[in-house]
Amino acid sequence: MDFLNTIFTFPTVVFTTLLLIVIGFWLIALLGFADIDMLEGDVEIEADGGGDSIMQMGFGGVPLTISISLVVLLSWIASFYAHQLFAYALGDGVMFYVLGGAMMLGCFVVSIPLTAMLVRPLRRFFDSKETASKNDFIGLECVIATSKVNPYFGQAKVQFQGTEQLIEVRSEEEGMFSLGDTGLLIEHDVAKNSYLIVEKPW
Structure with missing residues (x-):
């Protein structure tokens, strides 16, 4: 009961909720209804817009879903033990939420470098697979999935080993492709x- 009371009480309850969402995602992924690389396109769009990529935090080399899951898990563990040790110092009323929020933020900040350390040895398990699949796409046809493709934006669907994958595509000339058009993949920009x-030569 003490354990349940801690994980479902502020501030730990915030990370408990996120952890339940993460567990739900991985259950769906295990059933084959979600792709662990599903967030990679969002990060790429952010990078194209000039923003700081989350990869700069040291999370590169593994699927972003793994990094986020580790951040949530480590934040939850840190928050649980901090809650257990310092619950007496949170006080009452407004101060309870102010200090609890500060504790929650501190746990999140601590989890980021710890996650970066944990994903480092995991990169070798994804590098070879990622490189092989990206190289295998060269020469395949793709179907444009966005309204336009230009040097900065575009997505397309490609059939690979019996599955359909959504990838980021670029064209040197704007206006050459539109939704539903077919193109040929000729080069990968790492x-x-x-x-x-x-355009297909045939």
């Missing part, structure tokens, strides 16, 4: 994690 496409 820095932007996108493919250069051209």
Whole structure:
């Protein structure tokens, strides 16, 4: 009961809720209804917009869903033990939420470098698979999934080993492709994690 009371009391309850969402996601992924790389496109769009990518925190090399899951898990563990040790210092009323919020923020900040350390040894398990799949896409046809493709934006669907994957694509000329058009993948840009496409020569 003491354990349940802690995890479902502020501030730990915030991380408990996030952890339940993470567990739900991985259960769905295990059933095959979600892709662990589903957030990679969002990060790429953010990077194209000039914003700081979450990869700069040291999370690169593994799927973003794994990094986020580890951040939530470590934040929850840190919050649980901090809550147990310092619950007496949170006080009452407004101060309870002020100090609780500060504790929650501190746990989150601590979890980020710890996650970066944990994902480092995991990168070798994803690098070879990622490189192989990206190289295998070269020469395949793709179907444009966005209203336009230009040097800075575009997505397309490609059939690979019996599955349909959504990838980032770019075109050197604007207006060449629109929704539903077919293109040919000719080059992969590692820095932007996108493919250069051209019109099919046949």
